[in-house]
Amino acid sequence: MNNFPVANQITIPEAVKRAYAHWNAGQAPQAEQLANQVLQVVPHHPDALHLLGLMAHAYNKPDLALDYLRRACMLSTAPAAYCSNLAEICRQRGLLEEAEKNARRAVAQEPQMTAGWNNLGIILQESGKFDASLECLQRVVALQPDNHEAHNNLANTCKLLGRLEEAQASYRQALALHPNYAEAHSNLAFLLCEQGRFDEAAAAAEMAIELNPHLADAYLNLAEIEMSRLRHDDALQRLNSLMAFAPQHAGALAARAQLLIKTERYQDALTCAHEAVRVAPDSARAHNVLGRALQALDQHEQALESFERAATLPGTVMEEAMVSRATLLMEMGDQDAAIAAFDHAMEKFPGSMRVMMARTDSKKYRSGDPDIALMEDALAQAVKPSISDQVGLHFALGKAYLDTDNSERAFYHLDQGNAIKRSVMVYDANQTRQWMRHIAASFTPALADRFKHAGAASERPVFIIGMPRSGTTLVEQILASHADIAGAGELSALRFAVEARGRFPDDLARWNDDDFARVGEDYLSRTSSLAPDALRLVDKMPANFLYAGLIPLILSGARIIHCRRDPVDTCLSCYSKNFSSEQLFAYRQDELGAFYRDYQALMDSLRNVLPADRFIEIDYESVVDDLETQARRLINFVGLPWDDACLDFHHTRRVVRTASVSQVRQPIYTTSKGRWRRHAAYLGPLLTALGIQSASSDTSGQA
Structure with a gap:
């Protein structure tokens, strides 16, 4: 039937033509009415269905839009443009396989349709099929060399392929064609950030926001730039600006969760990550950041599930998620499963630098x-x-x-x-030195005596302190092998509890008994949910040496174990490790040596005020030379009966999330003692900073 069964009949083609005309003129009610009248006569009319699909999409009804466009494309004779539009709607819904199928159908029908090739290129890009995406987008640029969007899309794929110079050239070409193209400014900002050109990157992102204040990606890129510069407060401010107008933006929620993880606010990160998954249940990035938050909170099985989910979803996160899963398995002590997971990731991504870098510590x-x-x-x-x-x-x-x-x-x-x-x-080495001297001067014998009974009374906390890479993880593993001792890893709870009361150590002079007690109670509250049945809980945050003088005053029953190791071996181990945390002092040999001397001076001062029955020092070399004697000494110090499992610490199944993860899975070995001497010719600035003049000099004067 080609006519409406009413007076003043018009043909179906004329009705469709009028419906599209009404829509293009902004007369949506008239367009919708005519399209529905057409469907009453011809229920599967592709043109009417297509129009209703476009309208539903415009009015943010994605499920309805998808249904109409799928029906519009059911017939093999559906125009290529309809298939291309369906592909784009599928892409926006994360249905990348269906999107690719329809995009390929569109360009097969109409090989010169640049919009179809452009859609296909973006779909392939988001699917992680970068080489195929590159081919499509190069075709688009060849067909439309003056299309600024095509150059921008091509640049995005080049960047993902690691072809950074080509990407930059394409972004620049897009901006030459359209100087006020906010998206290209934003994408260029991300590229410049990856190249370490942070000031230029920030300027480009700011320009994008100025041109389009509601361009979400620009805020996300600017937040990433600030995180790369370790300006976490500035990054949070950028994300807050984005979420002020887009509070449910999945990318913003995921980025916020990532930032909260970096700043060790793990519970807040978990809440934020769960919200990101709720908003975008098919987002690989949201599931991956949820995995990281769960991992930080020691919810390991759930973290593995999140990483596995992220690795199965389409997009560009699969490789990262597979590496995260393998790394977590290594931290959990399942070496065989971790190696298999790394191998699987390498099979999926041959030649992957990300995988090679991640598995370095496992081999x-x-x-x-x-x-x-x-x-x-x-x-x-x-x-x-x-x-x-x-x-x-x-x-x-x-x-x-x-x-x-x-x-x-x-x-x-x-x-x-x-x-x-x-x-x-x-990083300012002089400022750090002055701060440590201020801490040392603040903890006098008079202060220690006055407030020695002020703190919260609990024998549960055991603090392991010292320089990073000084044997803290080894000592924790020995202790945590005891049936009544739990190793909690590197906690920020003490720092957070102290910072919540004001400036440290400046405000100490104004504290009274209640202030010291409240800080201790705050710490106990923050750690109470960790292994609640354990008689002792080990907090092995090395940097807590800064608070060593404070610990007996806020927690009168706490014990402190100070780990020491040959100064040069300690510093060399720091210098050779790409820390995931912010060890700002560790990346220049002279600054590293100076920091060690300042730490050493602080501990020399605090040793005079720390209670002898609550503070011991243990040398890494002594543990290596005589494990049983030192292990028994440790267990005796924490006030528990001996457990033979402490000698088989490398068999203890627990998560170890530090740079020493692989070492503590092995029996004691001596190869790390004095290893710096083999490399002394390359350690000149470090040796000078430590006051060691030659490779043959004695280094027994350790902290």
Whole structure:
């Protein structure tokens, strides 16, 4: 039937034509009425269904839009443009397989349709099929060389392929064609951030926001830039600005959760990540950041599930999620499963630098290891990897060459990696020295005596303090092997409890008994849910040495174990580790040595005020030489009966989330004692800063 069964009949084609005319003229009610009248006569009319689909999409009714467009494309004769539009709606809903199918159908029907090729290129890009995406988008640029959006889309794929110079050229071309193209400014900002050009990146993102104050990606990119510069407060401010007009933006929620993880506000991060998943249940990024939040809170099985879910969803997060899962398995002590997971990730992403860097700590390199050549080649390319990948590759190669006893190549890469990382950090060694001296001066014998009974009374907390890489993880693992002791890892609870009461140590002079007690109670409250049945809870945050003088005054029953190790071995181990946390002092040999001397001076001062029955010092070398004597000493110190499991600490199944994760899964070994002497020729600035004049000098004067 081609006519309406009413007076003043018009043909179906004329009705459809009028409906589209009404829609284009902004007369939506008339357009919808005519389209529905057409469907009453011809229930599967593709043109009417297509129009209603466009209208539903415009009025933010995605499910209805998807239904109409699917029905419009049911017939094999459906126009290519309809299939392309359906593909775009599917992409926006995260249905990437269906999107690709319809986009390919569109360009097969109409090979010269640039919009179809553009849609397909973006779909392939979001599916992680970057080479195929590149081919599509190059075709679009060839068909429409003056299309600024096409150049921007091509640049996005080039960036994902690591072809950063080509990406930058395409972004610049997009901006040359359209200087006020906010999206290109925003995308260029992200690229410049990956190249470590943070000031230029921030300027580009600010320009994007000025041009389009509601461009969400620009705020996300600016927040990422500030996080890369360790300006976490500024990053949070940018995310708050975005969420002021888009409070349920999944990307903003995921980015906020990531920032909260970085600042160790794990419970808040978990809440935020759950909200991101609720808003976007098919978002791989949301599930991945949820996994990271769960991991930080020791909810390991749930974290594995989130990483696995993220790895099965389409998009560009699969590789990261697979690496996160493998890394968590390694932290959980399941070495075989971790290695298998890394291998699976490498099979899925052959030659992946991300996988190679992540599995560095799970293996001991030997000469000729193919990973070494691949990582060297990646750094030798004319087009450099992103700044974070450059850092990771240099540290991974430094570790590989240390394993193979090639000091020259090891320190070439360690010096490069540390220099790049140091260049993006703000650190004042003199200010740090003055702060430590202020702490030392604040804890006098008079203060210690006056408030020695003020703190909350609990024998549960055990603090392991010292420099990073000084044996703190080893000591924790020995203790945590005891049936009545739980190792909690590196907690920020003490720092948060202290900071909640004011400036440290400035405000100490104004505190009374109640103030000290409240800080202790705050700490106990923050840790009460951790292993509640354990008689002792070990907090091995090394940097708590800054609060060592305070601990007996806020927690009168707490015990403190100070780990010490050869100064040069300690500093070399720090210098060779790409810390995930912010050890700002560790990335220049002279600053590292100066920090060690300042730490040493602080501990020398605090040793005079710490109660002898609540404070012991243990040397890493002594543990290595005589494990049983030192282990028994530790267990006796924490006031518990001996447990033979403490001698088999490397068999203890618990999560270890530190740079020493692989070492504590092995029996005691002595190869790390005095290892710095093999590399002394490359440690000049460090040795000078430590006051050691030659490789043969005695280093027994350790902290």
